Amino acid sequence: MSTITKQVRKAIREHILDTFAWDDGDSLHNLIGQVEHIKCAGESNYTVGSRMVDDGFFLVYYDDIREWLDSIHPSEKRFSDSQIWSTYKHLIGREVAYLLQEDN
Numbered sequence: 001m002s003t004i005t006k007q008v009r010k011a012i013r014e015h016i017l018d019t020f021a022w023d024d025g026d027s028l029h030n031l032i033g034q035v036e037h038i039k040c041a042g043e044s045n046y047t048v049g050s051r052m053v054d055d056g057f058f059l060v061y062y063d064d065i066r067e068w069l070d071s072i073h074p075s076e077k078r079f080s081d082s083q084i085w086s087t088y089k090h091l092i093g094r095e096v097a098y099l100l101q102e103d104n
Helices: 005-021 025-036 045-053 061-072 080-102
Strands: none
Touching: 005 025, 005 061, 005 080, 025 045, 025 080, 045 080, 061 080
16 A cells, blocks of 8 residues: 555544544544444445435535545645545545444
């Protein structure tokens, strides 16, 4: 895995865990609890993580997402709002799946 990819994955992981850093400080435990609470039968952790983006658990404004994505992996290209949203959903979904897989 390239260094860029490792850095991007680390930033995504931190972004997810920061979102679930509540008073008790156990971000991973909080994430697992939320996933278990909203997960439907047969749904993958990737799907739940992606759906959490749609449900407003993470950044919700295109400009905020664009800025955040640019901060972890700058790009010269200007992406449409739908491309930004789908990229963000994919990255969050993938990393939620990795985080929950590692916890088992």
